[in-house]
Amino acid sequence: MTKHYSQLDLLRFLYGETTAHESEDIVVLLDTDDDFRKTYKHLLSLKEDVNRAERTPSPELIENILSYSRTSFSFYPA
Amino acid sequence: MRSNSAFSKSSTTLRYKTIDDSTLVNLYKEGDEKAFEELVHRHKSKIFTAILLIVKDSCLAEDLMQETFIKAINTIRTGRYNEQGKFLPWIVRIAHNLAIDFFRRDKRYPTTELEDNGQILNNLGFAEDSAETAQIKKETYTRLRVLIQQLPEKQREVLIMRHYAEMTFQEIAEATGVSVNTALGRMRYALINLRKHMTKSNTDYDQALFSA
Numbered sequence: 001m002t003k004h005y006s007q008l009d010l011l012r013f014l015y016g017e018t019t020a021h022e023s024e025d026i027v028v029l030l031d032t033d034d035d036f037r038k039t040y041k042h043l044l045s046l047k048e049d050v051n052r053a054e055r056t057p058s059p060e061l062i063e064n065i066l067s068y069s070r071t072s073f074s075f076y077p078a
Numbered sequence: 079m080r081s082n083s084a085f086s087k088s089s090t091t092l093r094y095k096t097i098d099d100s101t102l103v104n105l106y107k108e109g110d111e112k113a114f115e116e117l118v119h120r121h122k123s124k125i126f127t128a129i130l131l132i133v134k135d136s137c138l139a140e141d142l143m144q145e146t147f148i149k150a151i152n153t154i155r156t157g158r159y160n161e162q163g164k165f166l167p168w169i170v171r172i173a174h175n176l177a178i179d180f181f182r183r184d185k186r187y188p189t190t191e192l193e194d195n196g197q198i199l200n201n202l203g204f205a206e207d208s209a210e211t212a213q214i215k216k217e218t219y220t221r222l223r224v225l226i227q228q229l230p231e232k233q234r235e236v237l238i239m240r241h242y243a244e245m246t247f248q249e250i251a252e253a254t255g256v257s258v259n260t261a262l263g264r265m266r267y268a269l270i271n272l273r274k275h276m277t278k279s280n281t282d283y284d285q286a287l288f289s290a
Contacts, residue, residue, distance in 0.1 A: 008262040017246055046269050050226070050241050053219040057126040061140050062118060065147040069114050072151055 005029060007039065014043050095120075099165040107154060118147070121166055127223075128170050128242035131234065132177045134227050142180065146173040170243035171253075218276075225275050226268075233268035236261055 005026055012018050013026045030037045094102070094116040105113035125146065130139040150169050153159050161168040226234060235254065239245045245253065251261045 007266060008259060011262050011266055012247065015240065015247070017248075042273060043269055046273055047241075049219065049222055050237065050272070053222045053226070054123040054127045054242075055130060055136075055223070056123045057140055057143055061144060062122060064144055065118060065151075066111075066115060068144075068148055069151050070111055072155055073109060073111070 005036075010036065010040055010043065014040065014047060103154060103159060103165055107157070107159075114151075117165060121169070124166065124242040124244075125169060125173060128238050129173045129177060131223065131226050131238055131242075132174065133180070138180070142173060142176050145176055149176070167239075167243040167245045167249065170239070174238075222272065222276065225272050228275075229268055229271060233264050233271065236264040237268045240265060 003022075003025065005022075009018065009022065010026065013023060018026060030040055094112055097105070097113070097116070099117065099120075102113040102117050106117070126139060126143050129142050129146070130136060133139050133142060146169060149172050150159075159168075226237060229237065232254075236250055239250045239253065240247070247258050247261045247265070251258045254261065
């Protein structure tokens with residue numbers, strides 16, 4: 001491993017945006033560098049929490065949207 | 079025993095779940111309403127959350143989400159949709175622009191609301207938790223949403239684009255006119271700020287959510 005990996009690289013890894021080669025290097029770093037691993041675990045937990053913090057709109061809204069789509073088909077036929 | 083029609087309906091639903099967004103849009107263009115239903119159900123929470131995090135008001139977020147979909151439906155129906163395979167970033171961008179237009183038109187600025195958790199349920203797997211654990215998680219995620227709303231605008235923008243519009247950092251950089259490293263740096267600060275405030279506001283946070 002010749003490249004130095006920063007926390008921004010770790011972020012790219014976290015979001016699946018590193019190349020295969022970079023990912024291999026970072027996996028090795030996570031096995032051997034305690035600080036790097038600790039930072040990764042914290043970022044990973046937060047990323048998962050942000051995903052889980054989604055809210056769902058009301059069923060009425062979804063029905064309105066689907067209903068508009070069905071109605072619009074008559075004035076925009078395929 | 080389930081009837082044949084129940085099996086048929088279930089297999090149709092399953093079939094649509096395996097189809098990618100780009101194909102679903104093409105099927106919808108040809109008049110397939112089931113394809114559109116799948117797109118709506120697949121992305122409704124991400125789109126709604128993205129709007130809510132910008133406007134900070136769930137009633138207004140619902141209005142803007144409806145407006146967003148009306149605009150999207152009209153664009154697709156009239157053959158003006160040309161974002162192959164990128165339905166989610168496209169529709170979140172429509173939502174974002176409508177939210178910004180609303181605040182310009184209305185000359186008011188968003189203030190963080192206290193969420194009405196009774197009406198609209200979180201999209202979380204509470205069923206597997208005890209009532210107490212589910213309540214703690216619910217409160218934690220509500221707090222997290224409020225903290226995201228309070229992030230500096232540039233940090234919030236990157237977080238919404240990455241998480242809820244599923245854009246890559248390269249795409250975010252291009253959309254916001256900054257370098258990839260700047261986009262990454264904003265995301266890093268957003269996550270650091272969230273963690274700092276979650277830890278400060280809730281001493282149980284590390285134990286409850288950082289236990290992986």
